[in-house]
Amino acid sequence: MSRTATQFGTSLGYDEAGGGDAIPLVFLHGVGSDKSVWRPQLDHFGKSRRTIAFDYPGYGDSDPAPAGTTRDDYAAAILSAMRALGIDRAHVCGLSLGGVIAIALHHAAPAACASLILADTFAAHPDGQAIYERSCAASRDMPALARGRVDALLAAPADAAVRAEVVDTMARIDPAAFRIGAEAVWLAEQRDRATAIGVPTLVLCGDRDTVTPPDLSYELGSLISGSTVAMIEGAGHLGNLEKPDVFNRIIEDFIAAHEKE
Template identity: 30%
Template sequence: MPHNLKVTYREAGQGDEVLVLLHGFLCDARCWRPQLTGLSQNRRVVAWDAPGAGGSEDPPAPFTLVDWSHALAAFLDRIGVERAHFLGLSWGGVLAQVFCQLYAQRVRGLILADTYAGWRGSLPAETCRLRLARCEADASLPPQAMAARWTPEMFSAQASSTLWDELRPVIADFHPAGFSLMARSLAETDTTVQLAHIRAHKVPTLLIWGENDQRSSLSIARHMHAQIPHARLVVLAQAGHLSPMECPEAFNAEVHAFLCL
């Protein structure tokens, strides 16, 4: 399986400490604008476009979260990052968990935001099946129809129209093949083993959730917190699924405090 795929990325700041940002599906590095700006003082912050998203190359099928983990390791080698903190949002949080088990020596700490223990590990089997079927059907939608269909699920009811306007073009630029592969990887993944690894090795971990997350409920956050008892769980009031975009100041403050421990 090729892992040296073309990968585009954005970065800000400099320093020995590195924070790597892993976006969710239907997102890319543009969704991390507030974090690239707000967390790059005294550290290097890198936001990749995962293979199958943004300006990066589509991976071949089949492609699993193990394959994305190897692709991430190869990408980090190319940009000269040996060890880092990893902040994963939604799908990116599941990737961070798998990467941590495969490349534990490269992980200084984990921040898992509005994520899952994989869909298979966090959702009833029928819900998981329906989500995957919907994603595979929606992958054939025109770009603007895709943006109109999915944007409302990503924020709380209190989100501003400015946020909607910022996210719509990102979703409209989705890769049908990459989106389908990411959805399938979520549906096929249960990270119970990875959570046990994080717990056993006491990897420093912060969990951040939007109070009004429509896609990954607080019950999922609490279940993951129970699996990683040394982690801290922070709930951001009135935020939805993309809490780093919707509540950037509060989100960044929690991340900054964690990184400074």
């Protein structure tokens, strides 16, 4: 674990692997996890390029998030941390909330994005308000929320070790930070921002995702000119953990194709 200061006087936690001259790859986690969810990707992509997974303010090893923190504040903090680490431009991969933040990051600084990989996410969720309200109510007991939520996140039958990891990670999240993250993701309305994306974009989704169903990925892809939509067979909402080899291969092929252009 490492921490880096941002221009806002706070520090973000991050994990890093790899190096070299290739364009770095940045990973952004979902509302119910932290940077640790990206370990399979750090292990894989760290062999060929600098690869970094960040915690948002209030999550993991980052400083607490002030009340009123927004998705745009998350994006600004990630951008500041990238620059503090000497990263002016990166491939940016976000899952669920991470995808929402990746879209916000591109809106704030398009030149910082070599490409976007938007996994199991959306421009706007039709049931977002209801999910947000349920998330806030359940956040009073994060361990109970984690135990009750895990089977919706993973396609059955879930690997026992992956299931335990998802529960343990979610149970550790500070309830106040989780509520900020829940607002950032579930109340997002970024259709106009998605339409304005001008970098190569891959939209990924588990074909058995019931949290952000494939229809939302197809809708997102239709908003982004020239984007590619890919489904991961047999994966739920957390394809990077459920099917890491497939998840990594699809991203690797996408990045390789666009770095050759």
